[in-house]
Amino acid sequence: MRRREFLTIPATALGGTLLYTLAGEPFRLQAQDGKVKVPLRFFTEAEAKQAQAICALIFPSDASGPGATEAGVVIYIDRQLAGPYGADKYRYTKGPFTNTVPEHGYQGKENPRQVYRQGLQSLGNFAALPAAEQVKKLESIEKTHFFQMVRTHTIEGMFADPMHGGNAGLIGWQMIGFPGPQMSYREEIDRHRGQPYRPKPASLEQIMHRKPALMEDEKS
Amino acid sequence: MTNLKPVDVAIIGGGWSGLAMAKEITTRSGLNVVVLERGMPRKTSDYALGMDELDYAHRLRMMQNIADETITHRHSVRDVAAPVRQYGSFLPGTGVGGAGEHWNGAAFRFMPEMFTLRSHMNRKHGAAKLPADLDVQDWGVTYDELEPYYWYSEQMMGVSGKAGNLRGKILPGGNPFEAPRQNEYPTPPLKNSQAMDLFEAAAKRLGHHPYTSPAANLSQTYTNPDGVTRPACAYCGFCERFGCMVGAKSQPSNTLLPVLQRQKNFELRTGSWVRKIVHKDGRATGVQYVGANGEEFFQPAGLVVLASFTLNNVRLLALSKIGTQYDPSTRKGTLGRYLTHQVDSATRVFMDKPLNLFMGSGALAMRLPDFDGDRGLKPEEGLLRFGMLFMLAPGSRPIANFAALPQGAAPKNWGPEWKKAALQWADRVITIGLAGEHLSYRGNFMDLDPTYTDKFGDPLLRFTLNWTEHEHKQRDFAAKLAVPLGRAMGGKTDEYRNPRANYNVINYQTTHVQGGTSMGASPDMSVVNRYSQHWNMSNLFVIGASTFPQNPSHNPTLTVLAHTYFAADALIKRYLKNPGKLA
Numbered sequence A: 001m002r003r004r005e006f007l008t009i010p011a012t013a014l015g016g017t018l019l020y021t022l023a024g025e026p027f028r029l030q031a032q033d034g035k036v037k038v039p040l041r042f043f044t045e046a047e048a049k050q051a052q053a054i055c056a057l058i059f060p061s062d063a064s065g066p067g068a069t070e071a072g073v074v075i076y077i078d079r080q081l082a083g084p085y086g087a088d089k090y091r092y093t094k095g096p097f098t099n100t101v102p103e104h105g106y107q108g109k110e111n112p113r114q115v116y117r118q119g120l121q122s123l124g125n126f127a128a129l130p131a132a133e134q135v136k137k138l139e140s141i142e143k144t145h146f147f148q149m150v151r152t153h154t155i156e157g158m159f160a161d162p163m164h165g166g167n168a169g170l171i172g173w174q175m176i177g178f179p180g181p182q183m184s185y186r187e188e189i190d191r192h193r194g195q196p197y198r199p200k201p202a203s204l205e206q207i208m209h210r211k212p213a214l215m216e217d218e219k220s
Numbered sequence B: 001m002t003n004l005k006p007v008d009v010a011i012i013g014g015g016w017s018g019l020a021m022a023k024e025i026t027t028r029s030g031l032n033v034v035v036l037e038r039g040m041p042r043k044t045s046d047y048a049l050g051m052d053e054l055d056y057a058h059r060l061r062m063m064q065n066i067a068d069e070t071i072t073h074r075h076s077v078r079d080v081a082a083p084v085r086q087y088g089s090f091l092p093g094t095g096v097g098g099a100g101e102h103w104n105g106a107a108f109r110f111m112p113e114m115f116t117l118r119s120h121m122n123r124k125h126g127a128a129k130l131p132a133d134l135d136v137q138d139w140g141v142t143y144d145e146l147e148p149y150y151w152y153s154e155q156m157m158g159v160s161g162k163a164g165n166l167r168g169k170i171l172p173g174g175n176p177f178e179a180p181r182q183n184e185y186p187t188p189p190l191k192n193s194q195a196m197d198l199f200e201a202a203a204k205r206l207g208h209h210p211y212t213s214p215a216a217n218l219s220q221t222y223t224n225p226d227g228v229t230r231p232a233c234a235y236c237g238f239c240e241r242f243g244c245m246v247g248a249k250s251q252p253s254n255t256l257l258p259v260l261q262r263q264k265n266f267e268l269r270t271g272s273w274v275r276k277i278v279h280k281d282g283r284a285t286g287v288q289y290v291g292a293n294g295e296e297f298f299q300p301a302g303l304v305v306l307a308s309f310t311l312n313n314v315r316l317l318a319l320s321k322i323g324t325q326y327d328p329s330t331r332k333g334t335l336g337r338y339l340t341h342q343v344d345s346a347t348r349v350f351m352d353k354p355l356n357l358f359m360g361s362g363a364l365a366m367r368l369p370d371f372d373g374d375r376g377l378k379p380e381e382g383l384l385r386f387g388m389l390f391m392l393a394p395g396s397r398p399i400a401n402f403a404a405l406p407q408g409a410a411p412k413n414w415g416p417e418w419k420k421a422a423l424q425w426a427d428r429v430i431t432i433g434l435a436g437e438h439l440s441y442r443g444n445f446m447d448l449d450p451t452y453t454d455k456f457g458d459p460l461l462r463f464t465l466n467w468t469e470h471e472h473k474q475r476d477f478a479a480k481l482a483v484p485l486g487r488a489m490g491g492k493t494d495e496y497r498n499p500r501a502n503y504n505v506i507n508y509q510t511t512h513v514q515g516g517t518s519m520g521a522s523p524d525m526s527v528v529n530r531y532s533q534h535w536n537m538s539n540l541f542v543i544g545a546s547t548f549p550q551n552p553s554h555n556p557t558l559t560v561l562a563h564t565y566f567a568a569d570a571l572i573k574r575y576l577k578n579p580g581k582l583a
Ligand SMILES: Cc1cc2nc3c(=O)[nH]c(=O)nc-3n(C[C@H](O)[C@H](O)[C@H](O)COP(=O)(O)OP(=O)(O)OC[C@H]3O[C@@H](n4cnc5c(N)ncnc54)[C@H](O)[C@@H]3O)c2cc1C
Pocket: B012, B013, B014, B015, B016, B017, B018, B036, B037, B038, B039, B091, B092, B093, B094, B095, B096, B097, B098, B099, B100, B102, B103, B104, B105, B106, B107, B108, B240, B241, B272, B273, B274, B275, B307, B308, B309, B310, B312, B363, B510, B511, B512, B543, B544, B545, B555, B556, B557, B558, B560
């Protein structure tokens, strides 16, 4: 059994209360202070911090709105890696593994868990570097399978339904004006011409009052 | 291996084609039918909690798990094939309903000339002027013969749309260039989205004839001739790659299954992975499959229908050693010949206002029929055939559509500038796509891979496939049409570049993969006759887009169904009375 690992995040960072104006300007109200301890399923605490630092550079928190840290992207990634996807249960992994043309996509043996572990390790003590150094380092690995995977996962963690661990407080959806999985636009589809239509976003669980079984929770 | 009790008919695959055939046979004859489907059972209520982009659209919850079975690909016979390790250019379905559960619902008829394309092109260009490696063929069946079966399929689904040509009369609102229809669509067209209105107005200003795509997503409550009632589409936008939770999108599970479940002579055996069609002395004797618990069975059957989608239709015939493998160097053999996909392209139009793109429906789209087939093509384009431009309004989802940026909007594809630009352009990007005809060529084909195997150790299917200059020119012409359209819509487009790239298995295009068991007028050019009956084995029928000797611009499924019903009619009315060759 692995040691229980936690990621500690200040409550103000995770979600907070985010409001969204029709003009598309997000702004955040300060949440009360305190710390949230999130149990990790795959990462060690050090790895989670490292991954969080990378995600925060990919999708930063800045004047244009909150980012990967507030959305809890690293929690999303941790759950994906711990589940069957992380163990490559949805990829053809029979050999021989060959070097082929780029049109054939990723052909490596390593599964997402291994890609992350090796990728994070190769960055040394990334989280401790000064910001400018971090950016430079990421620029130097931009083309790697590891970096592209983290980038894809960051977008997923920003905009997937919050039941997957990211998009905390629906901040990703609020920033882009996505209302969530609404049941019907039958009355709206041919209206709102020239106008943004922005109903208050809701998650699947808020809409259906039930939560589906998630793929990341399946046996891996 | 356990020997089971014989059945009259064994159908391999429980998708649109397999279940449509099962319904005809069980309701119109006394025969007992078993459908062997490798995936799991499905019903509409399964989809109630399915509006989750991540699990369904990205982790592909409804598709066949590629870890179990995939294909390999190489660009030419000189290359070594590599397996497609993660899904990309197309997405095979599994489970009851097959890909028909998570399809978009675009429900087109083909143009009449598609069924006689070789003769048509010979007439138009002169046989001597056509490229030597062009492989297109006539199907041995005509549009007029299929018309009633198209209508039967449209009624079953309740296809929404507007006739453009009703018994020769040109009507406003539809496709004025379509072949004559004998009946108006069962339900009126879907409502247009805002972006579609912009596209339609711009296209009309430029002198084109845009129209709202026919869709198997119901525009109003509809009861089909079998008495199955379904509600109107809610434009929820969780359609392609999802099952419809209200049943508005026609899926085998909400149209055919309700009828089949009442039939005592019907059995659906899920979790049944067919490995081989067993045959003796030129007759199929049954099917060998692995059941859900791993046990191996032999199901004897008087008649076998292969309906397992293009990939496994070809692979199972090859694994069962039925027919002769095509060899591109000699052009001998027919199995695996005429592999086509679809020619796609995308011109993105950047608009200055948000468009509420999250509303939409799988097949909701405007189509531009003005250059379909070879209509309106000038010699200087250097094209034999083209296709249709379209603007789809399927409901834009946040992960897939994030950060569609104009060229040069950010220095790199991550970091603060990128984020800012991505937020700025969110909900403002319209894509004008191409559904281009993909002609068949001598060098594009399928056979068994010598190296890689599926979860049972059976050889995978291998694609040898690449684009030719004709397809690059189709994309050039698409951009030539789409860029002015985008401007006329009031948007900006990127500078057009065509890298003339090789076929890649990474980017999703369509799941319109055709050929391999092609239909034709003679056994030396085709695998099945006009009734989808195997030329060499009269008690074996092969149905699905594997029988198409080329890819038409239009989506395949309605034609797959029309052929299935055409075959079913001949099977029930003629074959059962007098088993033997139908052609
Ligand atoms: C995302 C997506 C969108 C699409 N959109 C459109 C559209 O808008 N319009 C359109 O016309 N078409 C569309 N298509 C294509 C359409 O889904 C197919 O043309 C249609 O489903 C084909 O029906 P079929 O019965 O031939 O094959 P399928 O629906 O693929 O069914 C074949 C069945 O056979 C089973 N099977 C395969 N091998 C075996 C085996 N060895 N043993 C047992 N069972 C087996 C499979 O599990 C599957 O259930 C789309 C496809 C996808 C994936």
